[in-house]
Amino acid sequence: MSVHTRGPVMLVDDDPDLRDSLQLVLEMRGYEVFAARDGKDALDQLAKGPLPCVVLLDLMMPGMNGVEFRDRQLGDPRIKDLPVVLLTGAGAHAVEPRVAAGTVVLRKPFDFDRLFDLLDSLC
Amino acid sequence: MGAGDKGDGETIGRDEEVLRAICDVSNEGIMIHDGGVILSCNAALGVMFGYEPESLKGRSVLELAAPDYQDFVRANYESKLPLTYLVWGTRSNGTRFRAEIRARTLSAPSGELRVAVIRDLSGSDAAAGERATTVSLLRATLDSTTDGILVVDIAGLVTLYNERFLKLWKIPIDKMAAATDVDAMKFVAQQLIDPASFFSRVSALYHAPETESIDTLEFTDGRLVERYSRPQRIGDRIIGRVWSFRDVTAQRRAEHTLELAVQMRDEFLGIASHELFTPITSLAVAIRGLRDSTDATTDEALRTRLFRNAERQVARLARLVQELLDVTRIDGGRMGLIIDDVDLCEVARDVLERFAPELQRDQIEAHLSADQPVVGRWDRTRLEQVATNLVGNAIKFGRGRPIHLTVSLVDGRGELAVRDQGIGIAHDQQTLIFERFQRAVSSRHFAGLGLGLYITRQIVESHGGTLRLQSVEGEGSSFTVRLPMCVPGEVRP
Numbered sequence: 001m002s003v004h005t006r007g008p009v010m011l012v013d014d015d016p017d018l019r020d021s022l023q024l025v026l027e028m029r030g031y032e033v034f035a036a037r038d039g040k041d042a043l044d045q046l047a048k049g050p051l052p053c054v055v056l057l058d059l060m061m062p063g064m065n066g067v068e069f070r071d072r073q074l075g076d077p078r079i080k081d082l083p084v085v086l087l088t089g090a091g092a093h094a095v096e097p098r099v100a101a102g103t104v105v106l107r108k109p110f111d112f113d114r115l116f117d118l119l120d121s122l123c
Numbered sequence: 124m125g126a127g128d129k130g131d132g133e134t135i136g137r138d139e140e141v142l143r144a145i146c147d148v149s150n151e152g153i154m155i156h157d158g159g160v161i162l163s164c165n166a167a168l169g170v171m172f173g174y175e176p177e178s179l180k181g182r183s184v185l186e187l188a189a190p191d192y193q194d195f196v197r198a199n200y201e202s203k204l205p206l207t208y209l210v211w212g213t214r215s216n217g218t219r220f221r222a223e224i225r226a227r228t229l230s231a232p233s234g235e236l237r238v239a240v241i242r243d244l245s246g247s248d249a250a251a252g253e254r255a256t257t258v259s260l261l262r263a264t265l266d267s268t269t270d271g272i273l274v275v276d277i278a279g280l281v282t283l284y285n286e287r288f289l290k291l292w293k294i295p296i297d298k299m300a301a302a303t304d305v306d307a308m309k310f311v312a313q314q315l316i317d318p319a320s321f322f323s324r325v326s327a328l329y330h331a332p333e334t335e336s337i338d339t340l341e342f343t344d345g346r347l348v349e350r351y352s353r354p355q356r357i358g359d360r361i362i363g364r365v366w367s368f369r370d371v372t373a374q375r376r377a378e379h380t381l382e383l384a385v386q387m388r389d390e391f392l393g394i395a396s397h398e399l400f401t402p403i404t405s406l407a408v409a410i411r412g413l414r415d416s417t418d419a420t421t422d423e424a425l426r427t428r429l430f431r432n433a434e435r436q437v438a439r440l441a442r443l444v445q446e447l448l449d450v451t452r453i454d455g456g457r458m459g460l461i462i463d464d465v466d467l468c469e470v471a472r473d474v475l476e477r478f479a480p481e482l483q484r485d486q487i488e489a490h491l492s493a494d495q496p497v498v499g500r501w502d503r504t505r506l507e508q509v510a511t512n513l514v515g516n517a518i519k520f521g522r523g524r525p526i527h528l529t530v531s532l533v534d535g536r537g538e539l540a541v542r543d544q545g546i547g548i549a550h551d552q553q554t555l556i557f558e559r560f561q562r563a564v565s566s567r568h569f570a571g572l573g574l575g576l577y578i579t580r581q582i583v584e585s586h587g588g589t590l591r592l593q594s595v596e597g598e599g600s601s602f603t604v605r606l607p608m609c610v611p612g613e614v615r616p
Contacts, residue, residue: 015405016484017402017409017432018408021408021409021428021429021433024412024425024429025412028425108400108401112407112411
């Protein structure tokens with residue numbers, strides 16, 4: 001629909017409905033969105049395509065989860081410096097400091113203005 | 124006393140005289156008898172029982188015992204053991220009194236003789252009476268406590284124990300008579316899982332008589348017994364050691380069960396909040412999208428997508444809340460069924476239709492084979508829930524491979540089978556998954572409350588049916604529901 005003038009933003013979440021609606025919302029704000037269903041999908045896309053300016057990363061996912069994605073990312077010089085925003089389920093266990101280090105943590109359901117501000121500053 | 128020279132004869136005569144004098148001045152009754160026939164006695168015995176001492180000679184000792192104690196007294200002297208015991212005696216005027224007997228058997232040239240010393244414990248002997256009261260109080264206390272108690276003296280001889288101690292360690296009473304603690308330890312060793320460490324701790328305690336100690340013993344039969352040990356003292360002097368044993372099996376099991384329940388609850392709350400917040404977040408995102416799309420430039424198809432999405436989240440939330448409510452109802456035993464004529468084929472067909480968008484999106488094939496209507500007296504909504512849970516699992520764990528549903532009539536029962544070719548379930552997990560809050564795979568990898576199969580099983584069982592699982596890890600799972608054509612106990616209209 002709209003012309004993408006900002007981004008791209010990579011969105012990694014296993015929940016198809018959340019992925020779909022968040023992609024729409026971000027696209028309406030002018031962002032190009034690369035959607036990935038798990039960590040492996042995200043790594044595959046990052047290996048092949050252009051790099052996004054930020055990765056919105058869910059932690060609890062089937063297949064490769066967010067923690068494993070983060071480990072792989074930090075081990076790959078090409079993508080290790082990509083900014084990451086962690087999207088975590090509220091009430092779930094606190095994010096381990098090792099995982100949270102160097103990221104911004106947003107708890108679900110997240111504060112949109114905070115998210116939009118973050119994206120504005122990163123993209 | 125046989126032949127001897129004159130000097131020996133004199134010595135013996137003097138010794139006899141001395142002994143007789145001692146006997147005469149004693150407050151306690153003293154007698155010598157041969158197989159129960161009194162050979163001699165002292166004056167005190169006569170006074171105690173109300174006879175002329177001379178007249179007692181040749182009588183049976185049993186005449187001095189209360190009638191109900193005569194067998195006991197006979198058994199005691201026939202045992203020839205050195206004994207101390209309490210009996211009731213009978214005086215010449217017929218009154219009964221409590222007496223303490225100390226007796227032992229002597230070897231004499233003419234045969235074996237028994238010497239008995241009798242102490243009157245009746246009211247006139249206040250100190251002895253008080254002691255008897257204390258002893259009986261102690262005995263009653265020991266026998267009524269739920270702990271097994273063993274007291275050993277400093278030399279390691281058993282001084283005291285109660286019945287509970289014998290029961291706890293399954294020690295026959297004869298094994299315990301005149302046993303040393305070493306004997307007792309040997310007997311108990313075979314009952315312990317780790318006797319070596321028990322013995323090393325026991326021996327450490329003997330080397331440190333001051334020490335108090337506590338630990339828990341594991342029995343081979345699964346019991347857990349708490350052991351406590353402390354020194355027995357008179358004033359500052361340690362004269363022995365008291366051991367007490369308490370069976371804590373039930374208590375420890377309850378604690379363990381409670382711990383597991385708390386752990387399971389915490390885990391469940393973690394999963395539940397994640398599961399509830401996911402649709403809430405999706406709903407919030409969709410609403411935000413709708414809010415941002417109010418200007419005329421937004422195309423209608425996009426708005427419809429967001430609306431549909433929002434509706435799906437509401438349905439998801441409703442389903443989650445329904446699951447939680449179902450579990451509460453099942454736990455409270457309040458799952459009422461609304462019975463009607465229900466075609467199992469229709470149920471399967473409707474449920475598959477409801478999954479159509481999801482199946483389409485994930486490009487999963489689903490096949491239903493149902494040759495003829497299978498109509499029974501069941502709760503339609505609950506069976507839809509069963510089919511929904513089973514198909515939902517087949518999609519979730521089916522690795523995108525085809526899913527097969529079969530409805531048939533087998534041996535007069537309605538049967539619904541749902542088969543997938545997915546990840547399967549490990550053998551050791553196959554019974555667990557039907558329990559509350561259980562799932563075979565990590566919650567990090569698959570969404571859901573882990574309540575589905577538990578609820579499914581409860582629904583099937585409340586219909587009098589069975590739920591069977593066949594699964595090979597890596598190859599897929601097949602769940603089969605079998606239902607009697609009407610719910611047991613339901614009166615057909």
